[in-house]
Amino acid sequence: MEKIFNKKYIDQKLLVNDYFVGLINDFSNNNKKKIESLSQQIVDNAVSYKGGSSFSKLIHEFSLTSNEGVVLMCLAEALLRIPDSATINDLIEDKIPVGDWNKYIKNDKDIFVNISSIAFLLTGKIVEEKSEENKNILVKMVKNLSGPLLRNAIKQAINILAKQFVFESDIKKAIKYSDEKKYNKYTFSFDMLGEAAVTYEDSERYYNQYEEAILETGKSLYPEKKSISIKLSSLHPRYERNKLKLLTKELFPKVYKLTELARENKVDICFDAEESDRLNLSLFIFKDIIESKLIDKNYHGFGFAVQAYQKRTYFLLDWLQDYLKNINKKINIRLVKGAYWDTEIKIAQENGLEDYPVFTKKFATDISYLSCAHKLLENKNIFSQFATHNAHSIAYIKTLFENTEFEFQKLHGMGDEIYSLLEKDSDFKCRVYAPVGGYKDLLPYLVRRLLENGANTSFIHQLKSKDLKKDKLIQSPLLKLDKLEDNNIPKPIEIYGDRKNSKGFDLSEENIIQKLKFEKILSNINAFSIINGEDVKCHKKTDIISPNNSKVLGVKYFADIKIVDKGIDYLKDFSSTWKNFPTKDKSKIILKFADLIEENSKEIIEICAQESGKSIKNSIAEIREAVDFCRYYSKEANIIFKDQILKGPTGENNKYKMLGKGLTLVISPWNFPVAIFIGQTIAALITGNVVLTKPAEQSSYAAYYIIKLLLKAGLPKNAIALLLGEGELIANKVINDKKLKNVLFTGSLETAKIIQSNLQKKESITNFIAETGGLNCMIVDSSALPEHVVKDVINSGFDSAGQRCSACRILCVEENIYEKIKNILIGAMKTQHVGDPSELSTDIGPVIDKQAYNKIKKHINSFKKIHQFKIKNDLGYFISPTLIEIEKLNDLKEEIFGPVVHIVKYKASKLEELVDDINELGFGLTLGIHSRIDKTIDKIVSKAEVGNIYINRNMIGAVVGVQPFGGFAKSGTGPKAGGPEYLKRLCYEQSISNNTAAMGGNASLLSEVED
C-alpha cells in the first residue's frame, strides 16, 4: 500500500504525461469518432429534453457567480434550520435585497423557477422599499402580504429546492417509491442522509439508520435492485487518521456488523469517498473487511467509492489489481470525480502541504477518470460503477466497456436529461444515488450539490448555460494537454507570493506518522544562558520537570545578577555594529534560521511536547508560526529599511530612514515557547537592536535550543544574549540600565503593569510593547449552524488545554439555540482525549504546572453548573475540558488560563447590550461571531472593541501577515504581532536634510533648466 500512500503529492504534469496519456491515447484516438458522435447525441438529446428537473431549470436561471445564486445558497443552507421567526425575517431581509429577482420572472410555464423567483422578488420588494415599482401583476397582488406569509413563501421555495434532492423522508417510503413503474429502468443506492457525526449520540443514530435501511431493503420486493450508501464519518465522531487505535476498537466493529448484516440480507453496500486525508484510514478498514470471511463467492456486494480528482486513485486501482487477484475476492468500485475539491485546495494551503492531493486542472481530473476506467477494465475482480453526468466521460466509458458488464450511476434530481438517451438501450444499467432523510440532515448535502452544479467548470452547469458551446463541451480532455503548464493555483508553499509559506506536516500520512513517533523521553538535558555565544554555567540549578508525568528531564541553570550584567555589557559594545549591519545580511541570517527551524522540527516538537506539554499538532503550529515570523519580518524589514528621498525645494536633499534603537529586552511566555519567543526576538534583531532575551522559566530548554540554532544560522554572537532565570531579577536589572530602548513583553496583565510602572520611573522614555490576555467571547445567533459552532468552540476553548491568550472563554448563545448548542458541545467534549501530548492521538495535553493546575481547579470548583468528564491520568497536570454555565458575563472576573469555557444565554433583542457588556469587561483581544446574517455581523463588528474578530470560524491560530494579532485596553498596547506596524515601533526614524547648494551653489538646477 505504500505505493499508494507515497503518491499523494505526485506532480500532476508528470502523472498525466507519464502514466495517463500512454494508457488512454491509443484507445481514445482509435475510437474518436464513435465517442464524439455518442457525446454529441447525448448533449443534443439533453438540450431538447422536455421533462428536466426543476433543479436543472434553476441552475439554468441562477448562475452561482451571480448575486442571486449566492443568495440562494445562503438561504438554502440556513433557512430551514433557524428556529425563530425573528431571525428568519432577519436572514431574508439581509439576503433578498442583494438580488435582482425581477429579471427572473418569466412567462414560461415552469412553476418552480417562477415560484422561487416570485417569492424572492416579493420579499425583495417588501424589504427593499426603494426598489422600482414592479409592473408584474403577480407582484402587485401579493405586495401587501404579511411577514409570516412571506416567510412561508420563501420557506416554500427553499423546500421545493430541497425536495429536488431528497428522494424520500424515510427508507420504507423510499423503497416503495423506487419500486414505482416510472423507475423500472433504474436501480437505486439509498444514501441515508447525515454528515459527519460530532458526538457519539449522532453516530449511534446514523448507525441505527443504516441498520434499518439494510434490513428494510433486504425485506423489499426487489432487493437486488437496491443498495445502501454509507458514510464512515457519520459512524464515528472522530473519523481521523490520528485516532486509528480508537477507531479499531469503536468504528471497525460497526463497519463489520453492517457488512455482516448486508451479507445476511443480500444487500449491496457502498462506502462513500470523503476528504483525501481519510483515504488511508478507510483503506485500512476496507482491507480488514475484504480479507474477512464476510466477502467470499457468496457475497461480493461490498464496495467503496474512489475519487478520480485525487492523484493517488490511479495507484490505488493499480494496487487493487494484484491484491484482489491474490486473495481471490470480488468487490464493487464506484468511480466518481469527487465532491470536495474546494475544501481540498483550502486545507492544503492552510496546512502548508508540499502540493495538492487533487488535480488543479479540471481536464486533468477528466483524464484521470478515463485512465482509472482503463484500470478498472483490466481488473476482473471488480464490478465497475461509473458515477458521472458528463457526456464525454459517459460516451468514452460506454465505448470502452462495450463487451464488459458495468453500470452507470447518477444522482437523484440530476442528470435525467443526460441519461434519457441511453435509457433506450437494451443493456442500459444505471443506479440512482437517492438521498433519504429529513430536510434537517439534507443541508450540507444540498450545499455540496449546489456548489458542484453551479461551478463554472461543471459539465451540468455548462450544459445549462445560456451561451452553451456544444463543441467545447464534448471535446476530449486530451486536447487540453498543452494547458497543463499554465496553472493559476499556486502551490501551497507559494500562496504568499513575496515570501514562502511555512511547511506543514500531513498528519494523515503514514511516513509522517512514523517520523513523529517519540519512543523515549528526553533525558539529561541542560539549559544554559548564552552570552558572547557561549553557554554560561552557574550555581543556581533547577530541575526541568515535564508537566506530562512529573518526570525530571534535566537541569536548567538560572542566571544571577553578575551574569545579567555581563550579558548587557557585551550587547552594548556590539550595539552600534549591529545597527549598521546591512539589512539584507541580517535578513539572510534570519531566513537561514527559518530553514534551520524547519530542518530541526522533529526535535523542536519533542521539546515542546515534553517540556511544555504541547500536543504534536500544537507544536507543529508553533514551529510554522515561528518560521512565518522570520520570513514575514525579514520581508518587511527590507521594505522599511530602504532610505526614502522626500520631495522638497531645489538645492537640498531630504532623506528619511529607519534606525535600530539599541538595547532591547524581550520577555516571552511559556504558552508559545517557540512562536512568540522567536517572533519577538527576531523582530527586535532584524530592526538592528541588540537583544537580551528572557524566556519563561518553564520553557528554558526550548529557548536554549532555539538560540543555538540562531547562532548556527550566523547571527553575530554579541547581537543576542539569552538569559534564563527569574523574570523579576533579570527584568529589574535590565530595566534600570540607561541604555535600554525597547521592552517587548508577552504575558500576564499583572506583570505588564509592574514593568510599565518600573519603566515610568526611568529618566528617559522607553518603548514598551505588551501583549496580555483576554476574556474572549464568541457570540452565536440562532442562524448559526450548531455543529459548526461546536467544532469551533472545541478548537477555540480546549485546544492547547485552553492556554492561549486568544482562547474562547465565554460562549454567548442566543436563547433559542442555547440548549441545543450546549448539548452538542457536551457530547463533543466526550470525544476529546486528554493525555500524553507526545502521542498523535492526544487532543488536550496537561496545563503547564502545579500552580496553574491548582488555580484552574479552584476556579471550576467555585461554580455550580459544571459539565466535565472523568479522566484517568494522575501523574501529570491534566484537566478535563470543562463547560460552566453562568448567568451573566461578569460572573467571570478574570482570565482563566485552562480548558474551561463558560456559556451564557442572551436574547436576540439584547444583542447590542451584550456587545456593550463584552466591551465593559475591559479586555479587547479576540471575538468570535457565528451568524449567517451580514447585518448582525456588521452590527457586532462596528461596536466591538477588540483587536481580532473571527467570523464563522474558530477564533485562535492567527496567521502571521494574514491575521496580525494583538488587542486593545487590558489586552495589550499594540502594534500587532505579525502585522505591518510592528517593526516600525522598534525603530527610530531619522530625517537628514542636506543643503546641497552650500558647497558650490545649485549647479544641478542651473544645468537642468533650458531657455
Ligand SMILES: Cc1cc2nc3c(=O)[nH]c(=O)nc-3n(C[C@H](O)[C@H](O)[C@H](O)COP(=O)(O)OP(=O)(O)OC[C@H]3O[C@@H](n4cnc5c(N)ncnc54)[C@H](O)[C@@H]3O)c2cc1C
Ligand atoms: C452516484 C454518485 C455517487 C457519488 N458518490 C460520491 C462520493 O462517494 N464521494 C465524492 O466525493 N463524490 C461523490 N459523488 C459526487 C461526484 O464526485 C460528483 O457528482 C462528480 O464529481 C461530478 O462529476 P461529473 O463527471 O458528473 O461532472 P464534471 O463537471 O465533468 O466534473 C466535475 C469534477 O471536476 C472537478 N474539478 C472542477 N474544477 C477542477 C479543477 N480546477 N481541477 C481539478 N478538478 C476540478 C470537480 O471537483 C469534480 O470532481 C457521487 C456522484 C454520483 C453521481
